Amino acid sequence: MNQSRIVESFHQGQCTNAYRMFGAHFVYEGGEGVRFTVYAPHARNVSVIGTFTDWDARPIPMQRSDFNGIWSVFVPGIREWESYKYLIESRNGEMLHKADPYAFYSETRPETASKIYDLDDIRWSDRKWLEKRSKNFDRPVNIYEVYAGGWKKNGEYPYTYPMLKDNLIPYVKEHGYTHIELMPLNEYPFDGSWGYQASGYFSVTSRYGNPTEFAAFVNECHRNDIGVIMDMVPVHFVKDAFGLRYFDGEPLYEYRDRNDAESQWGTMNFDLWSEEVRSFLMSAAVFWCDVYHIDGIRIDAVSNLIYWGGNSNRGTNEGSLNFVRRMNYYLNKEYPSVMLIAEDSSDFPKVTASTLDGGLGFDYKWDLGWMNDTLKYYATDPIYRIWDHHKLTFSMAYFYSERFLLPLSHDENVHGKKTIVDRMFGDYDMKFAQARNLYAYMYAHPGKKLNFMGNEIASFREFDEKKELDWFLLSYPRHDSFLRYMTDLNRIYKAHPCLYQYDYDYQKGFRWIDADNAKQSIYSFYREDDKEYLVCILNMTAQSYENYDIGVPQGGKYTEILNSEKDIYDGCNMCNFEPVKAWKNRNAQGALEHSVTIRIAPWSAIWLTCPKKKKTVKDTESRK
Numbered sequence: 001m002n003q004s005r006i007v008e009s010f011h012q013g014q015c016t017n018a019y020r021m022f023g024a025h026f027v028y029e030g031g032e033g034v035r036f037t038v039y040a041p042h043a044r045n046v047s048v049i050g051t052f053t054d055w056d057a058r059p060i061p062m063q064r065s066d067f068n069g070i071w072s073v074f075v076p077g078i079r080e081w082e083s084y085k086y087l088i089e090s091r092n093g094e095m096l097h098k099a100d101p102y103a104f105y106s107e108t109r110p111e112t113a114s115k116i117y118d119l120d121d122i123r124w125s126d127r128k129w130l131e132k133r134s135k136n137f138d139r140p141v142n143i144y145e146v147y148a149g150g151w152k153k154n155g156e157y158p159y160t161y162p163m164l165k166d167n168l169i170p171y172v173k174e175h176g177y178t179h180i181e182l183m184p185l186n187e188y189p190f191d192g193s194w195g196y197q198a199s200g201y202f203s204v205t206s207r208y209g210n211p212t213e214f215a216a217f218v219n220e221c222h223r224n225d226i227g228v229i230m231d232m233v234p235v236h237f238v239k240d241a242f243g244l245r246y247f248d249g250e251p252l253y254e255y256r257d258r259n260d261a262e263s264q265w266g267t268m269n270f271d272l273w274s275e276e277v278r279s280f281l282m283s284a285a286v287f288w289c290d291v292y293h294i295d296g297i298r299i300d301a302v303s304n305l306i307y308w309g310g311n312s313n314r315g316t317n318e319g320s321l322n323f324v325r326r327m328n329y330y331l332n333k334e335y336p337s338v339m340l341i342a343e344d345s346s347d348f349p350k351v352t353a354s355t356l357d358g359g360l361g362f363d364y365k366w367d368l369g370w371m372n373d374t375l376k377y378y379a380t381d382p383i384y385r386i387w388d389h390h391k392l393t394f395s396m397a398y399f400y401s402e403r404f405l406l407p408l409s410h411d412e413n414v415h416g417k418k419t420i421v422d423r424m425f426g427d428y429d430m431k432f433a434q435a436r437n438l439y440a441y442m443y444a445h446p447g448k449k450l451n452f453m454g455n456e457i458a459s460f461r462e463f464d465e466k467k468e469l470d471w472f473l474l475s476y477p478r479h480d481s482f483l484r485y486m487t488d489l490n491r492i493y494k495a496h497p498c499l500y501q502y503d504y505d506y507q508k509g510f511r512w513i514d515a516d517n518a519k520q521s522i523y524s525f526y527r528e529d530d531k532e533y534l535v536c537i538l539n540m541t542a543q544s545y546e547n548y549d550i551g552v553p554q555g556g557k558y559t560e561i562l563n564s565e566k567d568i569y570d571g572c573n574m575c576n577f578e579p580v581k582a583w584k585n586r587n588a589q590g591a592l593e594h595s596v597t598i599r600i601a602p603w604s605a606i607w608l609t610c611p612k613k614k615k616t617v618k619d620t621e622s623r624k
Contacts, residue, residue: 010039011068013275013323016330017290018283019202023102024084024116033076034116036062036084038100039276040248041069043088048073049097050084050113059087069248083113085242090249099199099242101253101280106187108206112199112242115206119291122215126222126293133227133295133337135363137403140500141448142490143229144177144456145409147194148185148208151453153468161209165217173224175456175483176490180221181229181298183410185214186284189240191465194410196233196300197267199243201284204292211291218293229296229339230288234281234327235304236267244268253277264309272305273319282327289335296339297331299324299362303346312346321360328361339363341405352403367404367447370395371412378438379423382521382541389518392441392538399446400506406442407450413463421458421482430542432458432478433571433603436485436564437538440605443493444527444536446503446510456486481570488569492562496609498529513551513592522600524550528612534561535608537600544574545600551592554613555582558596562607574601580608 009015027035036048047059052075062071088096099106103114149158151168159167172180184195187203195205204214221228237244237253244253245268254268255261263269271277288294304310305320328340332355342351342362353359377391413419424431424438435458442449454469458479461470473479493499502508513524513535521540526533533553539545552558557579565571582594600606 007066007068007070010279011275013278013326015279016282016286016334018279019102019104019287023100023104023202024114026080026116026118026120027074029074029076031076033074034078035072035074036086036100037065037070037072038062038086038102039070040086040088040252042091042250042252043069043071043248044091044093045089046071046248047087048075048084049087051082052078052084056087062086078116080116080118082116083107083111084116085113088248092249094249096246096249097242098247101201101244101247103187103200103203105211106200106203106206109189109191112189112240114200114203117211119211122212122291124215124219124293126219129222129225130293130337135337135339136448137363137504138501140178140494141405142177142493143179143181143448143450144172144175145181145183145450145452147183147410147453147463147465149191150463150465150468152471158208158468161213161217164208165213165220169217169220169224169226172226175487176494177226178494179227179229179296181296181450182231184231184233184300186232189238193238194465195231197236197238197265198233199238199240201281202287215292222293227295227339228293229298229341230292230294231298231300232285232288233300234270234272234285234323235301236263236265236269238267253280260308263304269304272317272323278323278326281323282330285327285331286334289331289338294338296341298341298343300343302342302344302351302360302362303348306344306346306348316348324360325355329355332361342366343407344368349401363403364405364448365402366407366409366450367395367399368407369398370404370406370445370447371408374438374441375412375420375423377540378434379425381425385521385540386518389516389521392523393512393515395445396510396512399510400504403504404446405448405450406445408442408452408455409450410452410463413452413454413459416462419459419462420455422460430603432482433565436482436569436571437540437603437605439486439489440536440562440564440607441523441538443489444499444525444534444605444607446527448500448503449493451486456483458482478570481568485564485569489562492607496532496534496561498527498532498534501529502527511553522548526553528553531612533610533612535610537598537604537606537608539600539602539604542602544602547597548600549595549597552582552594552596552608552610553592554610555584555594556610556613557581558608558610560598560606561609562605563601564605565601565603571604572601574599574604576606576608582610 046062062073065072100114105115105117186198187200308314350359355361373391421435424434523538560576563575567573
């Protein structure tokens with residue numbers, strides 16, 4: 001490690017490995033011990049205190065190692081697991097007890113000290129996974145979003161990292177997901193923030209275990225072909241006195257202007273114009289990729305990075321935008337197979353365009369417009385859906401402007417919004433039927449997928465970080481059938497490349513068959529790849545049809561591979577049990593030359609597939 005190079009790049013805002021110097025590191029300097037290094041430019045004096053000094057009894061003074069405010073000291077004989085803090089004397093003489101911003105581990109809340117941990121002891125066996133890993137533009141991505149403390153509990157306590165390794169991974173694999181997205185596992189003091197109000201950006205939360213145990217969880221995910229995506233919040237941090245706020249007695253990580261420093265969440269906004277803060281946050285992002293082999297980073301509240309306070313009326317925050325572009329540039333350069341995902345509610349352009357083309361450099365952007373329109377539509381009385389018909393067609397008008405990911409996340413299961421199944425219009429029976437329809441639509445729509453834990457069992461209780469999921473629901477046949485439906489949906493999605501290979505290719509990815517049948521509230525479209533067509537039909541009313549003509553992209557036999565009303569999913573079983581033959585010049589809705597006649601059950605979603613015909617010389621000449 002070239003410390004002088006790290007120091008130089010740190011002050012220039014170009015450092016992505018600051019954690020290799022800052023924090024507490026085991027070293028040999030004439031004897032074994034720990035070197036502590038911290039950035040506190042406004043401090044008069046800095047000392048290390050901890051269990052090895054009886055805390056304030058024998059503080060160990062640190063020395064300024066450069067004129068720009070880096071302090072360091074070597075302390076021999078310290079053991080792993082010791083707790084420590086920095087005792088900082090501000091310029092006005094105030095004595096501050098601060099946790100280490102670069103700590104690799106922390107005491108379990110409500111305690112707030114940092115803990116010494118040797119990350120070099122972590123071992124990996126996931127090289128094959130890392131070698132084949134990609135950003136998955138042409139691969140299936142079906143994400144299971146998890147709050148680690150609320151998936152399952154062991155009595156009153158949440159599952160630990162080893163328990164999640166032994167239980168969550170088999171569950172995710174069995175039910176057909178490709179990735180786990182973990183709500184923030186950086187250290188945080190308040191359970192009710194779900195990790196989005198962080199205090200330790202390099203410290204995996206001690207709530208569920210230690211860094212080695214978390215690394216073992218990631219390693220086991222990779223051994224089971226499951227990717228791991230981590231939520232990160234570079235917008236704001238907690239106000240707690242032990243944390244980053246007024247770290248050396250003055251604004252250091254936050255803006256100096258109080259109006260800019262105070263966030264809408266009761267936290268502090270990072271000063272993203274500061275070069276040292278940029279180096280801190282970029283290093284935090286790289287840290288999770290480097291040390292924990294994370295496969296994706298989902299950045300929270302990107303609209304608050306784009307605009308001052310997330311308010312477009314205040315204009316763009318150019319310093320913040322420069323930080324985002326710089327961070328994503330370095331992440332793409334150093335970890336080209338790690339997915340970078342923006343949770344962005346704005347209409348700011350080029351979020352997923354390359355930084356070299358003036359974009360923000362993300363790989364994917366959550367399609368919150370699709371989510372809002374879709375859930376509003378399904379909550380509408382079918383009598384009035386004729387007037388809202390284009391809520392479901394609008395997404396394809398803008399879809400190819402970015403690489404969108406379709407989320408039904410934790411945000412849609414909290415704060416009185418109701419859970420996904422409970423948002424569906426109608427009585428108990430109608431809610432389940434329409435929820436099955438919704439997910440078939442979601443999986444057939446272009447774009448990668450994300451579902452929050454509990455969606456797959458049709459949970460009616462909103463997310464509560466204090467409780468585990470209502471697993472008892474699976475003792476009821478309807479919920480058990482819903483889980484089977486979601487599992488089959490996941491497996492069919494992964495088995496048919498036409499549903500993901502050309503997600504972001506406007507020439508091949510998607511075609512409407514009939515987008516305008518508002519009178520009957522029936523939608524039809526198809527997906528394709530080089531080998532197959534998949535036709536999707538969605539019936540949004542209680543009306544059924546014994547003989548309904550649907551246009552299809554070619555002649556041949558079409559086989560029903562999914563019907564949301566199949567009896568095994570607790571449906572009415574009005575299905576198309578035999579392949580249906582496409583005939584030319586039938587009176588189909590839409591402008592295609594062929595059509596099929598099918599049965600359509602109330603509320604049903606139907607997927608039909610047909611292998612593509614090989615092109616003949618005659619076909620080629622006729623096209624000319």
